[in-house]
Amino acid sequence: YHYQVKNKNYALKIGYAYNWVFRRGWVLGISEAPTFGIRKGYINTPDHTRTTFAMSNRARASIIYNHEKKWFFGIVANADTGLIYDKEHTLITNNLNGEISIGYRFNIW
Helix, strand or coil: CCCCEEEEEEEECCCEEEEEEEEEEEEEEEEEEEEEEEEEEEECCCCEEEEEEEEEEEEEEEEEEECCCCEEEEEEEEEEEEEEEEECEEEEEEEEEEEEEEEECCCCC
16 A cells, blocks of 8 residues: 655654663663654645644664773664554554664774
8 A cells, every 4th residue: 555645743852861881891771752743744635734643752772882992882773653643544654773883992182
């Protein structure tokens, strides 16, 4: 099935993040930021614009290891979700991704 969606969002995002050093060199981080507001646009019918409730969320989790102040390794997971809703349609969107980083700190200064 094919959806054609175009809209503008006017919303307020609030969030919270927490980092926890659970062992020397190790950091665990989590965050969440829900968004609530108004969405103005259309679903499938460009000449039928509506104003509806808007809701989305962004969640992240990461774990990082710092080795002897030079090397670092990290894994990050991201989850973005959204809800597009009116009387005729309900569309839930998701975008899940992750990244792995390995790096070396150069002391240039």
